[in-house]
Amino acid sequence: MKKILWVSLFLLSMAVPASPAQTSESARLYFDRASTRQSKGDLRGAIADYDVALTFDPRYAVAYLHRGNARKLQGDIEGAMVDYDMAIGIDPKIAEAYSDRGLARSEGGDHRGAIDDFNRAIEIKPRFAAAYYNRGNANRDSGNLDAAIADFSKAIEIDSRFAEAYSNRGALRYATGRITAAIDDCTRAIGLNPKLGLAYHNRGLARTAGGDIDGAIDDFDKAAILEPVQPMVYYNRGVARQIKQDFDGAASDFSKAIELKPDLALAYINRGIVRLIQGRHGDADRDFETALKHGGDLKQPLEARIKQLKRKYQPKH
Template sequence: MKKYLPLLLFLLLTLPGFAQKSATAYFISGNTKFKAGQFAEAIKDYDAVLKRNPKHVVTLTNRGVAQDRLLQYRAAIADFTKAIALAPDYAEAYLSRGFSRYNLKDYRSALLDYNKGIALAPENAKAYNNRGLAYYGLKDFSGAVADYTKAIALNSTYGAAYYNRAAARYRLGDTKGACADWTKAKALGIKDAAVSLKNYCK
């Protein structure tokens, strides 16, 4: 028995250090769970990061996005707002808050966030597509078409932008342009485009 005693003491002394996960480990774990669609579990890991480092802007933003995915829009907005207060030039926080505000149908506030986010990240195709959604919500279909067109210019295989532009063009009375966009969206794998083609492009 005596010959095993030093090893046993070593394990007892070092176990607490092994049991304590670092903020980095929780952050990586949270991101892994987020990518797997385990948003509630990801939030728990992000909580652990923020307990150790409450000013970690990326974690605040990631937790906000996870909360948005769980339809907890106001909690998400609170996280994005904290991130913006800590890092006023962090484009992703503005763009993410814009999307949560869009989900609450607060289109005008969403537009303001998208404007700021796009000013900070002018080459972000998704940002233009999402701002187009806000314009569409405000019934500014010309503004929506302009943003979807910019998104497509930045990413020519952006199927959702073609699909969304088609809807805005249709509302503007441009059936030919809408049908061309739905055809392109279908070719890029947007399944709902086939339904629109059947219903509106006979």
């Protein structure tokens, strides 16, 4: 049925050339249907409709932008970049096109290029909270934590209900040792969006660092309900349980983290520690061997740590 529709449209356009006004209206109708399909998760249908909209109006910049977003959601970063470039080429004042291209560049690991795009988006639209937020993430991923915190703060200044910005600023405040401020930020994020699993996770990290282990475990429990396939939730809850000497619970969490991310070296190390404490030396050795296999740049420090642990927990004769 779809094939017949496409053929009919082609024949109609050949037989009756549309006026510019008709073309614009036709493009808008397909664009609107594409947007509806995209909002419902029908990315293939949305892209097909954007394609038709662009045949009616090849200079429909926003259609390129939205098709780029749909392609990015499908994992087609290269196709998305082409669409963002087209949108910017047609209308270089679309701030959202720079911001979304920046996101695509970030996903591809080009953080410098992403920051340049976010800068341009902010230059065009100075009150663009999402662009500051996105630049904050790119600065964080580049290791520039102070700039990232400043960007999240600016996003919050523009939009005081930006829950994700509070959560991410909280994570960086935790990472830089500002534990109370981190907890406050994450609590604010949760108040704005009680379904934001990452905020519970980040507050759990801060509470662990602040010594509130029961509070941390409670936060990780909530995060696990909201983000059941996020391995770091289980890993960090395992660490908290390990601190409380709930070794069975800790081992279970590390195992779940490994199930979700089989190359998570730190989970193998910590499960190995638990197994050493429990006297399961053979199982611990296997975990340590696997940790080294996945250790990457951490292999040397991991080897030193494993030797230290084995000396500490070696069987007494």
